[in-house]
Amino acid sequence: MMFLTSLRAIVVAVVLITPSVFGAEPALLARTPYLSAPANFTLPFYLFNGHILIDGVVNGREGKLMFDTGTEFPFFLNNHYLPLGKDKKIGEGQTASGQKMVLYQQHQPINKIDLAGQMQLKNVPAVLHTDWRFIEQAYTPYFLGSIGHGFNRNYLFVIDYEAQTLAFHAFNQDKALLASVVDPARVVATFEFTPTGVDGKMPEVVLHIGDHNIKASFDTGNIGSLQLTEAMKNALLTSGELKLQLREFTYGLREPHMSANLQGLYEGSTALAGACNLTFKIGKTNQIGLGYHFLKNYISVWDYQNSRLTLLKP
Incomplete structure (x- = not known):
């Protein structure tokens, strides 16, 4: 092809x-x-x-x-x-x-x-x-x-x-029915997000990794991406929370690229799953795109009306 x-x-x-x-x-x-x-x-x-x-x-x-x-x-x-x-x-x-x-x-x-x-x-x-x-x-x-x-x-x-x-x-129905979608016993984390992008399409939160903050956005179209400053990259490599690997193949094609595995993400005091196989680049800000490689660890409940995203145990 x-x-x-x-x-x-x-x-x-x-x-x-x-x-x-x-x-x-x-x-x-x-x-x-x-x-x-x-x-x-x-x-x-x-x-x-x-x-x-x-x-x-x-x-x-x-x-x-x-x-x-x-x-x-x-x-x-x-x-x-x-x-x-x-x-x-x-x-x-x-x-x-x-x-x-x-x-x-x-x-x-x-x-x-x-x-x-x-x-x-x-x-x-x-x-x-x-x-x-x-x-x-x-x-x-x-x-x-x-x-x-x-x-x-x-x-x-x-x-x-x-x-x-x-x-x-649909939001235009009984609120008790909507609330029942989220089982409190299975909740891992609840994000009160900032709606960013056109019409608030991109949920954005601030997460923690070690003593550092990182801006995170959720997007099903982005399977996983990571951008770090040079200083943040070096700090996370030293702490062991970041691992970089040059991969020769990606999604069935021979295409060398730098891939990142990130561990140690927190929301408040709640430890979150790591994110692997992220596309990686150096930039002026620290930000992570959380898509499939992160969301696959959870059942995710998206509520744009109340700017809330909830992660449930599978």
Whole structure:
């Protein structure tokens, strides 16, 4: 199979599209309500390179949708696979790995979006789309696009990587039912996060490692990343909390890169699981992207309405 870029670069590209280059209009579109779905439903998913893929059907065409909390739009469809009208050009941008992206909007609503045969949305308006062929070449030629924050922010949702399920609970229902989703006996940590990014899509907290603080963001599209200053890197190497390894292969491809394993993360006095196989780089700030390599250790409950993320024992 031919690739426009390496698979590792593609993995990063899914997460790090810079929204500011598109202007304000996409942020408004991200807030389009999608509340016609059932109050409670569960979607089974596949894991591919740490990413969540869901069976879907868009206007009768079957394929896979990526569940990416770091994408602000409710649905961000693939116009290379789906016949979508380029009625309005929204903007242009570039992914972190260099692919150019042009965003379009089709005036006509999407007739029907089906998610894993468990729920359907009809006459979906204001859907944005772009050419995702570089994702097709690494994941599946039947890539429909992504599901993002504009959809899932309407729900308290639960990710179980072991069972490979996404359980959604709409906020506009009995509060006692919503509270019952979190079993107090299984709670490991509760984060009162700061919503950052477009429309608050990126939960951000401050964690501790030894005597140091590190900014952490949660994102299902980022399977795991670490950026440290040179001084922080040296301190954590000395303490043994950081291990760096030059890997020759990544996700099925020969591509040498520096990988990091990090131990000793704390939230208050609560010890958290380590995060392994993180993409690593030196930067001006200390920050960690907590995705699959961290979240797989827990069942995570995401509550954007109350800016709270809870980690449960599996």
